[in-house]
Amino acid sequence: MSKKQLIMDTALELFAKQGFEATSVQEITSHCGISKGAFYLVFKSKDELILALIDHFMRQITSDIDHIVRNTKEEELLYQFFYTIYKYFYKHSDFAKVLFKEQSQTFNKALILKMQYYDKLLTNSILSMIDRLFGEAVKEIKYDLMYCVKGLINTYAQLFVFFVIPLDLNVLAQSLVEKTSLLAKHMTVPFISEDLVDLIRLCQPLNEEVTKEQIITVVDSKIAEMEESLEKESLVLLKEELLEPKFPPAVVVGLLENIRKHPHCKWVAYLLRRYFD
Template structure:
């Protein structure tokens, strides 16, 4: 992202938060940046386009923070606590912008923004799913979708208290507290041997409401995985996949062959699943 583009986005977010999206004019945004309207339109075709860019900028800042934490030598539990704390911190940095969105009901303002919000929701759900799977292992598999849903509900409820009711918490303590409640839930699910409410088939039907992964999503996940693995053969496999996906016309047999190398790598199951979904290989 170019410096001027970033400057416009940050100025827009600040003004949207202070004045509201509807009341903020492009002229006020360019005045805050010290640029002309012509320069604004070089980067954004409209105020709606700037709002979408602001959503993406906010989400990417959270995503970058979470990705950086997985590179540290932490256990799955420590990683989750650190990532949840970072997620809450980043959201709080932009709480006035979030309040504006809800107050003015800017979501969905158009189909492109609605599409992106659904994508963010799917990404967050995927982050929780992967974390819970690593922490609790195979025994939680039958209940992981219910546990994920409960986790999202708990996090959203505390965020509501923090953002709208101005409650103040130690975010590290809160993140640790939430994970301990997941421990209680996980143990209860496994002990109960009860039929889950959310099955994989049901969740698969729901997933049709969410956007398909993009090439950029797949490449970002592969790049992140390469930074984590230590096995040279797996690194080479990921590099081949990365190179193949970047081709104008990726070769499906090559991709299938490389995915076969990942079948015994549980830590990379999410990457394998994402690639299979992108190339529609799940039924092959």
């Protein structure tokens, strides 16, 4: 395991147990069996570490959700959506703990911006899911419905974030599918209107778009860190396409599919998919 991975794994565990602020760099390095100086050879600051952790996990989940919302057939969509989210939280419960503990903290401006960014991605995914499933019929209530879905996810997520209980994720997902469908079908008094969503957006700073150059940087770093494999080869070809389009769409889609399932490529696949669309 690389030193960076070791630090991130150890820190995640400690942050989950005692919180970000309450965990000192000294404590992290002691648990890793390395010196404090070694930490600062890998991360410029303690803040950079938590930002790296958030990125590492949120990139995976947001790109997975995006893929599901776009490619799952309608009968299964809601179920897959909830199931995937909770499966992920369940698998990475330490990360879920950190996310819930620190999400409402003020101490770090960059962290808040990052959280808002991923929240916006999730919001967009939920909205397009609602559009696909219910369309015109929920026009008046779609923003409220989106807010309810986010709220339900949060509410039930706390269960296995704060208690160590064996949970049946299948029943949980089914239960949330029913609740969402019920609300979509019968709700007539929404509270969140489109105006209100606009108002909320005004309170949040805008997140700038990802540029082509930034994507190239991400692709390059992924290529550098990966071992020889089909995924790496696909990534190299996609970079060429990025610099100078030459493949037919089918080839690009195929190459994207090649890398999408690699845990470390989900995010770059997501960025490239958005770019090539």
